Amino acid sequence: MLAYIIRRVAYAFPILFGVNVALFSLFFFVNSPDVMARQNLGEKRVTPEQIENWKREHGYHLPRFFNAGETGWSKLTQTIFWQKSMRLFIFDFGKSDSDNSRIGEAVCRRVPYSLFVTIPIFLIGMAIGLVFAVLAAFYRATYIDAALLVVCVFLMSIPLMLYILAGQYLLAIVLKLTPISGFARPLWIALKFLVLPVIIGVVAEFGSGVRYDRTIFLEEINKDYVRTARAKGLGEVAVLFKHALKNAMIPILTSVVVAVPFLMTGSLLLEKFFGIPGMGNYLIDAIHRQDFAIVRAMVFLGSVLYVGALIAVDVSYTLVDPRVRLK
Amino acid sequence: MNGFRRFLPRSFFILHSSLFLFLSACSNNPYRPGEAAKPVYFSSFDEPPSKMDPARAYYSHEGEIIGQIYEPPLTYHFLKRPYEVIPLTAAEPPKPTYYGNDGKVLDDSDPPADLVARVEYTVRLKRGILYQNHPCFAKDADGAPCYRNVKPADIERFEWPTDFERQGARELRARDYALQIRRLADPRLTCPIFSTIEQYMEGMSELQKAYTAMLEEIRKKRKDAKGAAYNQEKDEKDDPILLDYMKPDLPGVEVLDDYAYRIVLKRKYPQILYWLCMHFFGPMPQEALDFYTQPAMAEKQFSINRCPVGTGPYYLKVFRPNELIVLERNPNYHEDFYPTDGNPGDAEAGLLADAGQRLPFIRTQYYHSEKEAITHWHKFLSGYYDASGIANDVFDKAVNISRLEGPQLSDSMIAQGIRLITDVDTSLFYLSFNMLDNVVGGYDEKRAKLRRAVSIAMDSNEFLNIFLNGRGIAAQGPIPPGIFGYRSGEEGTNPFVSAWDPKTRRHVRRPLETARKLMEEAGYPGGVGPDGKPLTLYYDHSQGGDTAFRAQVDWTRKKMALIGIRLEERGTDLTRYREKRQQGNWQLGGGGWLADYPDPENFLFLFYGPNREAQKDGPNMTNYENKEFDDLFGKMESMGNTLDRQNIIDRMVAIIQRDAPAVWQFHPVSFALTHRWYRNVKPHQMSYNVMRYKRVEPGLRIERQNEWNRPMLWPVVLLAVILLAGAVPAAVVVYRKERGL
Numbered sequence A: 001m002l003a004y005i006i007r008r009v010a011y012a013f014p015i016l017f018g019v020n021v022a023l024f025s026l027f028f029f030v031n032s033p034d035v036m037a038r039q040n041l042g043e044k045r046v047t048p049e050q051i052e053n054w055k056r057e058h059g060y061h062l063p064r065f066f067n068a069g070e071t072g073w074s075k076l077t078q079t080i081f082w083q084k085s086m087r088l089f090i091f092d093f094g095k096s097d098s099d100n101s102r103i104g105e106a107v108c109r110r111v112p113y114s115l116f117v118t119i120p121i122f123l124i125g126m127a128i129g130l131v132f133a134v135l136a137a138f139y140r141a142t143y144i145d146a147a148l149l150v151v152c153v154f155l156m157s158i159p160l161m162l163y164i165l166a167g168q169y170l171l172a173i174v175l176k177l178t179p180i181s182g183f184a185r186p187l188w189i190a191l192k193f194l195v196l197p198v199i200i201g202v203v204a205e206f207g208s209g210v211r212y213d214r215t216i217f218l219e220e221i222n223k224d225y226v227r228t229a230r231a232k233g234l235g236e237v238a239v240l241f242k243h244a245l246k247n248a249m250i251p252i253l254t255s256v257v258v259a260v261p262f263l264m265t266g267s268l269l270l271e272k273f274f275g276i277p278g279m280g281n282y283l284i285d286a287i288h289r290q291d292f293a294i295v296r297a298m299v300f301l302g303s304v305l306y307v308g309a310l311i312a313v314d315v316s317y318t319l320v321d322p323r324v325r326l327k
Numbered sequence B: 001m002n003g004f005r006r007f008l009p010r011s012f013f014i015l016h017s018s019l020f021l022f023l024s025a026c027s028n029n030p031y032r033p034g035e036a037a038k039p040v041y042f043s044s045f046d047e048p049p050s051k052m053d054p055a056r057a058y059y060s061h062e063g064e065i066i067g068q069i070y071e072p073p074l075t076y077h078f079l080k081r082p083y084e085v086i087p088l089t090a091a092e093p094p095k096p097t098y099y100g101n102d103g104k105v106l107d108d109s110d111p112p113a114d115l116v117a118r119v120e121y122t123v124r125l126k127r128g129i130l131y132q133n134h135p136c137f138a139k140d141a142d143g144a145p146c147y148r149n150v151k152p153a154d155i156e157r158f159e160w161p162t163d164f165e166r167q168g169a170r171e172l173r174a175r176d177y178a179l180q181i182r183r184l185a186d187p188r189l190t191c192p193i194f195s196t197i198e199q200y201m202e203g204m205s206e207l208q209k210a211y212t213a214m215l216e217e218i219r220k221k222r223k224d225a226k227g228a229a230y231n232q233e234k235d236e237k238d239d240p241i242l243l244d245y246m247k248p249d250l251p252g253v254e255v256l257d258d259y260a261y262r263i264v265l266k267r268k269y270p271q272i273l274y275w276l277c278m279h280f281f282g283p284m285p286q287e288a289l290d291f292y293t294q295p296a297m298a299e300k301q302f303s304i305n306r307c308p309v310g311t312g313p314y315y316l317k318v319f320r321p322n323e324l325i326v327l328e329r330n331p332n333y334h335e336d337f338y339p340t341d342g343n344p345g346d347a348e349a350g351l352l353a354d355a356g357q358r359l360p361f362i363r364t365q366y367y368h369s370e371k372e373a374i375t376h377w378h379k380f381l382s383g384y385y386d387a388s389g390i391a392n393d394v395f396d397k398a399v400n401i402s403r404l405e406g407p408q409l410s411d412s413m414i415a416q417g418i419r420l421i422t423d424v425d426t427s428l429f430y431l432s433f434n435m436l437d438n439v440v441g442g443y444d445e446k447r448a449k450l451r452r453a454v455s456i457a458m459d460s461n462e463f464l465n466i467f468l469n470g471r472g473i474a475a476q477g478p479i480p481p482g483i484f485g486y487r488s489g490e491e492g493t494n495p496f497v498s499a500w501d502p503k504t505r506r507h508v509r510r511p512l513e514t515a516r517k518l519m520e521e522a523g524y525p526g527g528v529g530p531d532g533k534p535l536t537l538y539y540d541h542s543q544g545g546d547t548a549f550r551a552q553v554d555w556t557r558k559k560m561a562l563i564g565i566r567l568e569e570r571g572t573d574l575t576r577y578r579e580k581r582q583q584g585n586w587q588l589g590g591g592g593w594l595a596d597y598p599d600p601e602n603f604l605f606l607f608y609g610p611n612r613e614a615q616k617d618g619p620n621m622t623n624y625e626n627k628e629f630d631d632l633f634g635k636m637e638s639m640g641n642t643l644d645r646q647n648i649i650d651r652m653v654a655i656i657q658r659d660a661p662a663v664w665q666f667h668p669v670s671f672a673l674t675h676r677w678y679r680n681v682k683p684h685q686m687s688y689n690v691m692r693y694k695r696v697e698p699g700l701r702i703e704r705q706n707e708w709n710r711p712m713l714w715p716v717v718l719l720a721v722i723l724l725a726g727a728v729p730a731a732v733v734v735y736r737k738e739r740g741l
Helices: A002-028 A033-041 A048-057 A080-090 A103-138 A143-157 A160-174 A187-221 A224-231 A236-263 A268-274 A279-289 A292-320 B002-024 B060-066 B174-183 B194-200 B204-229 B232-238 B286-292 B295-299 B373-381 B392-398 B411-415 B445-457 B460-467 B512-521 B547-561 B574-583 B601-607 B627-637 B643-659 B698-708 B714-739
Strands: B040-045 B074-076 B085-087 B096-099 B118-124 B253-257 B260-265 B314-320 B324-329 B364-369 B387-389 B399-402 B406-409 B419-424 B427-433 B472-474 B498-501 B506-509 B536-541 B566-571 B588-594 B662-674
Touching (some): A002 A080, A002 A292, A080 A292, A103 A236, A103 A268, A103 A279, A103 A292, A143 A187, A160 B373, A187 A236, A224 A236, B174 B260, B204 B232, B286 B295, B373 B392, B392 B399, B406 B419, B445 B662, B536 B547, B627 B643
Antiparallel strands (some): B096 B118, B253 B260, B399 B406, B427 B662, B472 B662
C-alpha cells in the first residue's frame, strides 16, 4: 500500500504543476503586474514611478518565465513564475500583496477558526443525518418516510443565505437568544457565537445529508445478508443498526473523507455573515481587496487538499472494506 | 432491546440538561459580562486596516486607527467651522519666512508667488511629550537597548509588543519628525502623497534616488551571496533591510535642536500647514525602526506597519485584523484639553459641556469585525454599538425625509432615544466629459452647448432621491460646502444648468425644453446629427460587475434619451480602462474627489491644465485646458483666504460652469445615528484624531441594553416539547414492531 500511496503522490505533482501554470497564466497574463500595482496603490494620484516601486518591492519587476539578463540557473529562478508559483510546492505562500503579512502564518492561524464552525456542523450533521436516514429506512414506504422526504426536498431547496438571514432574525433579533454575529477568544467565550452558525449549518445540510444516506440504507436493506439476518429472527433495529449500518458506511465514508479536508477551507457565507475569522473570510477579504497573492495561494491550497482527499478516500476503502486491496 | 431502553431515558436526560444549560446561557449580548459598564466605546470595521505605517496609510479606515496614535505637529479645531488649524505637538502653528530670488528675506507677509524662491517653516515642539510605553524604548542598566539582536526563541511567547516584559518611553524630539519626512521618500513604502510633496519640498526627489541606490547596493550584495536561490521577497521577509535614513542630505528638512525643525519649500505653498495636520507628518522614533527590522521581529510579524508607536491619546493594544482591534488610553499622553469655544449653537447642543476638561474621556475603544451592514445595524439597535451610519436598505425605517423640515428620525428611533447627525461631505461626484474627444470635447460654443444640454438632462436631485435616499445636495460647481470659495444658495447657482427655487430653497434643474433647445443650437435637433443619424455617446467604465452602478447607468441612459441622445456602455476591465484614460481615448466617465484638506485648490486642481490625465498622469480626468483658468489657478493656489481669493475663485468657477467639462452631480450628505449615552459628537471631515473628545455614559448604556434585549425563552421550550411529543409515537411504533405487537 505504501508503494501505491507514493505512486499516487507522485502522480499528483504533474496535476498540481498544471494547476500552477493555469493559475499563473490566469493571474499574470489576464491581470498584469501594473494593474495589480494600481489596485493596491489605490485610485488617487498613482504615478508611473509608484507603480515601478511597488512592482520592485513585491518582486513583480522580474520577467515572467525567462530572465535573459541573468546567468545560469538564475535565468529561470529570477522570474516571477519561479519566485511566485514554484515555491508554492514547498508551501511557502509568500507575502500578501496588500499588507505584506505572511500568508502561510495567516492560514495556520485561521484554519482552527474555520474548524470551530465546520467540525461541529460536520459531526452533528452527520449524526443527525444518519439517525434520520435510518428512521426513513425503518419507516420506508410509509407516510412518515414520505413526509421526511418532502421536508428534505423543501430544506434542500432553500439557499444558505436565506437560512442565515432567517436564523439571525429569529434567534438573535426576535428571540434574542444568541449574538447575531461576532467572535471572541478564548474558545469557551466563542461558544455563544458558534451556536447560531452551527444550528444554521446543520439545518442547511440536513436535507441533502438525509436523502443521500437514506438511498444508501435502502440499497443495503434489500441485500441478501439483510434478508438472512431477518430470517434468523433479528429485530429491525438490530438489522439496521448492527448490520446494514456497517455496510452502508463504505459509500458514506467516501463522501465523508472527501469533505474532511475542505473543513479547513471553511464556509465562505457562514464566516462572512457571522464574522468568524476563518479561511472563508480570509479568501473573501482577499478577493475584495484584489490581493492576488492570497487568492493564488488559496486556490493552490484547495487543489492540494482535493488531490489529497482523493488519495485519502482510496486508502480509506482498504480500511473499511477488506475486499479492497490497493496495488 | 435493553440497550435501547437504557438509551431512551439517558438521551432524555442529556437533552433536558443541554436545553436547560443552553437556555440559562442565552443572550444576544456579544460582549463579556460587565464590559459595557466601563467607559469604553464599541464600534465595528468592515475592512481591516492593511497599512498602518504613517508613510503608507491613506484610506479613512486606516486613518481612523493611526490618526489616534501618531501625532503630527498640527491638527484641526474640533468644533470650529470653517476648519481651523491649531497646534497639537507644536507650540504654535509655524509661520512662513519667504525668500526672494536674491536669497534675501521678503518683507511682505503674503508676497506674490512668482517673487518667492524659497519658503521656510520652523516648527517648534511642546516639551515633555512622551511616547507610549513600548519595548523599543526599554533600556538596561547601562543604558543600552534591551531588545537588540534578539533571537526568535526569546520572543516566541509574545503575541504583541505590549507583552514584552520590559517597556520604556522617551520624550518626543524634532529628529523624529525629520526621520518620518525622510521615510516618505523610501521607494519601498510607495507613499501615496510623495508625488505631491516632492513638487514642493526641497531635495525629496534626490532623496528618493539616493535611497533607491542604497537599496540596490544592499540587494546586489545579498543576491551575489545567495546566487540563483535568491528570492528578494523571501530574503527581505526574513531579514528586512534597515536603511540609514538620515545619511543622505535633505535640504528640505533641517533639525535645529531637540525641539525645533525646519521645513524648506521650493515655492510658496500655504497648504503645507494642512499637510502638517496629517499622519504622514507624524513622528517616527528611530528606536522603533531598529526594533522592528530585526529578523526575529519580522518572524513574529512585528512591524511598524502592524504595530504603531506614537505619542497619541491611544495606543494599539490588540490588532487582530480579522476579528478585533482595541485601542487603549495612552497613560503617557500629554496635557490636552477639551476646547472652550466653538461655533454658534455648539454650547446649546451640549458640545461645550466638557469645556476645559482633560482628554481623552474614553478608556478603551473596541472595533469588531462586521462584514455585513445588517448585522451592524441590528447590534446598533440593540445598543451594542454606540453609533452607526444608515445603510440604504434600512434608511426608510430610520429616517423620514420631509420637504419642508428635511430629514427627521422615525418614531421608533425617537422612542429609543437615538439622535440623528448630518453633515455635508467635503467631496464631489461628477460625470466627466473627455475634452479631447471629437464629439463631447472641444471648446467652441456648440460643444459647450451639447455638454450643458447633457448637464440639464442629468437631474441630480432625481439621482439623489433614487440612489441615495436624498442624502446629498445637487452640485453647482467643483467646490463643496465647507471649503473656502463655496457659494451657497442663489448666488451659488450654476446659471447654465440650474435655477434657484426660493420655496424649497434648493437648486432645481432647468426645464428639459432648455436642454432640447441647446441640442438644436449644438447641431443636434431632436438628438439627430448633421449626418441624419441619432447622436450616440459612449459611457466608458470598468464597473460592469457592480449592480448598483449598472442601475445608475440605466438611469443615465433614460435621462439622455429625453433629449434624443442614445447612450451606449463601453464597459471594460480596469487595465483597458486605465489605458483609455491615459491615452485620452474615451468619451464619458464617472469621477469623484474627497478633500485631502480644506482648501479650494484641492478641488480646482482637478481642472488645471498641467494636471491633465492624458499623457501627463495628473488628476485632471477631463483633460480640460483653459489658459485663463490656469492663470487664475496659479494666482489662487498660493493665496490666503482673502476677498481677492474669493473673487478669483468665483471667476474660475464661472469659467468651468460655462465650459462644462463635467456634469456636476452632487456632494453627499453623511447621516450618522448615535445613542443618547454617546456624547460630544460633531462630524469632522478632516481629522481622524477626534475620538479623544468623545464621551460615553456606561450606566445608561447598560440600562438600555438590558431593557432592549430580554431573551424570549418560551418558543424554544415549546418547540422542544413538540419535538418530544412527536418522538413518543415513533418510539411506541418501534417498540410494538420489535415486540411483534
